[in-house]
Amino acid sequence: MKKELKVIGKPIPKHDANIRATGKAVYGHDIVMPDMLYGAILRTEHPSAIIESIDVSEAKKLAGVHCVITAEDVDVNNIGYKRDHPILKTGEANCTRDEIAAVAADTKEIAQQALKLIKVKYKVRKGIYDVQEALKKSAPQINKFISGKFENKNTAEIFHYEHGNLEEEKKRSKHIVTRKFTLPRMTHACMATSNITASFNLIDKKLLLYSSTQVPFLYQRDMAHALKMNPSDIRVIQPVIGGGFGSKLDMHPFEPICALLSIKTGKPVQILYTREEEFIASPIRQPMEIELTAGVDKAGNFTFREINIVKDNGAYTSWGATTPFVIMQAFSSLYKVNAVKFDAMAVYTNNVFAGSFRGYGNPQATFALERVIDLLADELGIDKAEIRLQNANRKGETTGQGLHFETCGLVECLENVISKSHYNKKKSINKEGRFKKGIGLASMLHVGGGAKIYRSDGCGTILKIDPYGYCTIITGSNEIGQGSETVLAMIASEELGIELKKIKVINTDTDVKPWDVGVHASRTSFVAGNSLLGAIKILKEKLNKKASALLKSGDSEFEYSDNKIISVKSNDSIALDKVVREMHFSEPNELAIADYFYEPSSKFQDKDFKGNVSGTYAFASQAIEVEVDTYTGNVKVLDVYVAQDVGRVLNPLLLDGQIEGGILQGVGYALTEELLMHEGKILNPNFHNYKMLTASDIPNIHFSPVETFDKEGPYGAKGVGEAPLIPTAAAIANAICNALDLEFLDLPITPEKVLKAISLRNTKNNSKINSHSL
Amino acid sequence: MKKQLKKNKPKIEVLHEISFTLNEKQVSCKIKASTILLDLIRDVFELKGTKPGCHEGECGACTVLVNDAPVNSCLFLAVNANGKNITTIEGLTNHDGSLHPVQESLVNNGAVQCGFCTSGMAMSIKAMVNHFENSHHVPGEIRNDFPTRDEIKKFLEGNLCRCTGYVKIVDAAEKLFAKEEF
Structure with a gap:
């Protein structure tokens, strides 16, 4: 027998849509911290060039400039999926996005002015802009940081897959069609441009990042690798994110650059991309x-x-x-x-x-x-x-x-x-x-x-009900505007019989939330939803036990509705908040809290x-x-x-x-x-x-x-x-x-x-x- | 309400004193001639609801009302606000925190996803509402001066959105006019 659902399946508006529609949501662009500086990045003038020299002396002298960094000033690891990407480039430029130097200053205007004072001497080279050119034997090696795993020096990655008997199937085909298709570069064009605010605390050496990343836990680890820090000394907080669509799956150089500017100055630093920069330098x-x-x-x-x-x-x-x-x-x-x-x-x-x-x-x-x-x-x-x-x-x-x-x-x-x-x-x-x-x-x-492209495709949930009958879902999953928070709140409302306005979703802080692989692969409602259901099941077992004791009925089956726990057999009920208070305040004194880690049944290929x-x-x-x-x-x-x-x-x-x-x-x-x-x-x-x-x-x-x-x-x-x-x-x-x-x-x-x-x-x-x- | 732009100016610039109405309050400040209205609103008056999307008048995220008409505040020199009536998204919300019908319609019709375009969208829809509120209407007669769905779409062309595909935003505006609750 299928229970009729009261909340799931209903057209419920996004739970914080009212906050967003009144301009009260705080995006990365809206963050202001005391004593905060503004960072800006100097990119190469030429997509392919030898960098002969970088002179930052004039930029450093400008009033209001706190810090100018180049590759020489930092001790960092490469970033990127294959660790083939230096955060700041030295010796040569290989891409129009290449970051040569960065500045932290009192205002955005001074930071921009400082960039203009940096003198870079380039020796322009003929670049390689065509894959067939790059595959020629005579082509120079474009990325010097790869190990030479492949026969051709400009091969970054190779995939081979097959199933079935190809030749036999070709033979028995009545018609065969061959075509070659060309697909363009398309950009995400998120309405909010890329942004980050980094705040390094010189006293306890901890780094706080307000970042729009879609994968905070992988990001924390990648950032730590880049900066040679311990991941747990980096706290990632996601402000409201103005569009993702996959663009924030990678950590990009501007993010560790901003962290480095903060580490060097001991002050919070913010980098906001201009729209032009967004088109040029985002994925x-x-x-x-x-x-x-x-x-x-x-x-x-x-x-x-x-x-x-x-x-x-x-x-x-x-x-x-x-x-x-x-x-x-x-x-x-x-x-x-x-x-x-x-x-x-x-x-x-x-x-x-x-x-x-x-x-x-x-x-x-x-x-x-x-x-x-x-x-x-x-x-x-x-x-x-x-x-x-x-x-x-x-x-x-x-x-x-x-x-x-x-x-x-x-x-x-x-x-x-x-x-x-x-x-x-x-x-x-x-x-x-x-x-x-x-x-x-x-x-x-x-x-x-x-x-399952990472070792785990899981998501953790911590669920608690407070003595006032409100529910807090602390989920590892992320919200990038798609509404997964609302879906999670609906699931909790459905299962626990608590109205939506009494449900809070906490999902923005790596110091607080349990692990999750990130928002991608259309996974959030599925994985985080299952994770929440797992936690609800555990929490209900605890609540049922207490309700049964309080009702003195010995019942084991309960329904949750209208903020009450109701015995299926006798129809006797008790208020949910009362059960929670009794859990806290009477023996054996326990919290109305549960945690669960959900791992999908899928296999690593x-x-x-x-x-x-x-x-x-x-x-x-x-x-x-x-x-x-x-x-x-x-x-x-x-x-x-x-x-x-x-x-x-x-x-x-x-x-x-x-x-x-x-x-x-x-x-x-x-x-x-x-x-x-x-x-x-x-x-x-x-x-x-x-x-x-x-x-x-x-x-x-x-x-x-x-x-x-x-x-x-x-x-x-x-x-x-x-x-x-x-x-x-x-x-x-x-x-x-x-x-x-x-x-x-x-x-x-x-x-x-x-x-x-x-x-x-x-x-x-x-x-x-x-x-x-x- | 008097505030100054950031200190630490590398060179001395002449400041201009302006007074205007911001969300029904009379305010005044001293600004550089080059200051744009968007920065004045966000950085001086610290109203962060108006969003910076492109700074070149293409995306509409920073739309505010100047004397009831929609403008891209990133292209509007702040000195030109002198003596004018400026309304931002914060001014649209009622004083008790309840939503203006434009905002309510956006929320209830699922027109808000990431929300970064929403302030600008709301102000553009409000501008449309102003236009029809001000148009001649005889009580008791059927109004035929409401915008059609195509006219709404045309009106919102200056506001880009990457999440919603605009459908729910246009729905929100259309239903607002159908209800006549503005």
Whole structure:
């Protein structure tokens, strides 16, 4: 018998939305500490150069300047996923972001003025901005800090994966399609720019950081390694975070730089990026070339996929280098496929380095895969919806890579969007005239129950109820605006029968909260939710025991409702706060407190990248209708039909927010957003020239949650955060191709590219006609 | 309420004295000619609700009302505030801490995620409300001068948001007008 839920599933606004909507939330930009200084960073003028000398003497003399540091002044370790990234650069510059010196001053203005007084002598070199150039034998080694693990000196990382018999599957394929796709640099463009406030206490040698990191415990450890400190002497407090989307998964050089300025001066120091700095120096989505060859047999079953990916690593290695973990999941396991051979290589160049970005490589992979699936369907003369349904993953399946789908709503997602969008009617509507409409389909598979890429994918919770009947959840998990705090409060409210306003969530302080791996991989509601449920179970055992004693009934089964503990058998009840007081004040005198560490059932993958890496998996399909203006090349996204296997809807209001926000980011990725680079420099570091979408660009979004009730998830829920943007660009590209009967291999599909493709076809057709008429 | 900008100026600059109304209170201060309204509000009057998103008039996070009209406070020289009526997000909230209907609608419609754009969004929506409040209306007659959904979207084009995809923000504005509770 299923208990009816009172709170879970209700459209409850984010619990601190009122604080945020009144301007009372304190973000990193709002922190002011007594005697605080402002830090600023001097970056290289040239993306590739020998640094012959740095003269900071004039800067040091400026009134109001407290400290100027260069690499010479600090004793630190390299940072980054492969520890190949010096915090301050010396000897040479390899990337337009390179930090040469840093200043701490009384005001932001003085700090900026001081930067102008630093004289750096450069000997400009010819940089390497193309991965193929970097792979040439004659190319110089770009990053000098790597061990030479790979044959080529500019290889940063290599991934190889395979399953099935590739050659056999190739032989029995009826059609084979090969395409090479190019994916652009996209930037997070969080509304709050990067920021940090560091305060080193000279007396007890402890470092306090107000940081927007998404992974405070890994960050604490990374910071300690960088500064040669003990991690526990570093306390990380997260202020309200103005957007994450993966950008704060890595620790970036400005953060230890700020700490160093504070250590040197003994005063708090704050660094706030300008918007231009944010565009230039914050991480991006990985640019890459994906070559995909895929086959289909005569019955329409997918036979094999062979993938070669070359990623531009930039000058240093971030977590972004590990995106092939996720990319290979899409290729190995989205739709059934018998054989897969996957190779990915990250190559050092003098370009900017990437980080992690919502979807973690999956939007790139899904774009390539779903485009090729359309082409295979065309080759075979089979309907594009049909081929997807036929090959869709099913419940109970274990894929070639070892991902196990205990639940799987892919067929339902596909059927939903095909039917709601009237796909079958719209796919062949009249394509005459200036405005051509088209419709495209794409699906996605993503981790939905965390991702075990670190030794633990766990999350700790400490739960307490106070003598006034209020509940405090101290969770290891983080809030970056997505609303996980609210979901946790809802779970506690549901289970403990306490109203939401009596529930507090504490989650910002590493000195207080228990360990958690961080906010990423769409994991928070799933992992932190399960962790909280575990703690609630333990706490309830204690409370039940006391309630039973107080009620003198000997009952063992209780319900929690309206701030009361109610006996199921007798219906006798006692106030929750009273039970807590009695726990505290009568023998055996114990606290109403419990702790729990939840570790998902997922496995760390073996060296061949096989294994069930997530507690559960999320699926989604989108059918997107577009209208292309063939005179201007403009693409208007009209309707987005989206169905997503969310396991169970925990809060429809917040879920909608994730879906809609993700889709618009996906539309931007498909049509407008690209960080343009020329010889290592970013050409459009501002909102005027980097085209983020506005309110006028919203398509009509028709969302249907698909509930599959996964037994691993809290109340059956799966992770939802990244999924909405993953198939969007793919579905839009398929729709544009459907509208114009043309192919696009690159994102974003700008008006310029659309017009070029149309005019190229016209020229070809004309020349054909001409040759015939001759 | 008299405060000075940070000390420790490397060179002497002429200061200008200005007086204006800030969230219904009369205030005055001495500022440099180059001071922008955003910095005056945040650093001198320590009202941190107005957010710095780009400092170049592109993102709208710092939107405040100057005589009821929305402006990007990062592009507005503070000396031009002299004699004017400035309203920030703090001035929108009622004195007892209860939310203005604009804020309430944003909260209830799920329009707030990270919240960094929210102050600016709220002020832009309030500006829209002012516009229609001030328009001619005969009691008892059906109003047909409400903005359409497309007009709301157009009005909010100057306010960027990276989290929500704008849908819930436009919903919040639309429902506010439908209720006529402003």
